[in-house]
Amino acid sequence: MKLFNYWRSSASYRVRLALSFKELAYEYVAVNLVKGEQHEGPHRARNPWGGVPVLEVVENGKTLQLPQSVAIVEYLEERYPHKALFPTGAVERARVRAMVETVNSGIQPLHNLQVLAYVKDVAKADSKAWAEHWIGKGLDALEAMAKDTAGTYLFGDAFTFADACLLPQLFGARRFATVDPARFPTLMRVEAECLKQDFAQRARPENQPDAVTT
Ligand SMILES: N[C@@H](CCC(=O)N[C@@H](CS)C(=O)NCC(=O)O)C(=O)O
Incomplete structure (x- = not known):
């Protein structure tokens, strides 16, 4: 592959x-x-x-x-x-997918490169304020959902695709906005847990061959 x-x-x-x-x-x-x-x-x-x-x-x-x-x-x-990334059970899978979509369609597309360029250059609006608004709204929703479902990870005690969306979303969010740990305690706790794992460290942006970290 x-x-x-x-x-x-x-x-x-x-x-x-x-x-x-x-x-x-x-x-x-x-x-x-x-x-x-x-x-x-x-x-x-x-x-x-x-x-x-x-x-x-x-x-x-x-x-x-x-x-x-x-x-x-x-x-x-x-x-x-x-090493399944989804739980078994229709309701459980729907809950994980709901968290995935909160990130995939509710947050990330609104601060993608092309969208921010359009907001700034065509709509002549404040693209930073725009990104902060949509990131905050989406992460608030994710925090509320996770409060009901989280164990060690966002959904129970096994790593799922929801966690594989959370880590990148927090990484992306910090490029545009201040992510206040007090506002998102569950998300912060789960992120810290995930980042203890070697597999997550291997996938991190700063550990990739094309990373520019200076
Ligand atoms: N829904 C798509 C989103 C893909 C996406 O937004 N990719 C961004 C990087 S995270 C990109 O390639 N942006 C290039 C651009 O905006 O020019 C997915 O999940 O793959």
């Missing part, structure tokens, strides 16, 4: 966490979002939307490219069910 991704991309970080948790080997291919490589021809062919992550897999002898982190992680879960 090849993962086309970028060290600082939160959607890429979700997939790295899933791959690392399931102990699946992959080739890391960097797509530099700051240089705009996501919009260039070769990458557009992999993902017409023009973004990362994209997972390249071989199925029945054919090489395929899968975009969208949630679709990728659901594929990995079905293809490699060991």
Whole structure:
């Protein structure tokens, strides 16, 4: 498998966490979002939307490219069910998916690079205030949901896809806003727990080959 991704991309970080948790080997291919490589021809062919992550897999002898982190992680879960990222039980799975979507559709798209550029340059609005507003609203919702479901992790005592969305979202949030630990005590506790694990450390943005940390 090849993962086309970028060290600082939160959607890429979700997939790295899933791959690392399931102990699946992959080739890391960097797509530099700051240089705009996501919009260039070769990458557009992999993902017409023009973004990362994209997972390249071989199925029945054919090489395929899968975009969208949630679709990728659901594929990995079905293809490699060991070390499950979802609980058993329809209601339990729905609760995990609800937390995933709170991040995937309720927070991250609203502070993505292209959206912030549009808010600033076309809508002529304060993109920082915009990002802070939507991040705060989404994390408040996640904190409230987690209060009901959390054990060691966001849902019970096993790491799930919800946790693999939380870590990147907090990482992304801190680039734009102050994340007040007192406002999100459950999220902070779960994040600290996850980051004790080697698999999570391996997936962290600063530990990727294309990371720029200076
Ligand atoms: N829903 C998509 C979101 C992908 C996404 O927003 N990717 C960002 C990085 S986290 C990106 O490639 N942005 C490039 C750009 O905005 O130009 C997913 O989960 O894969």
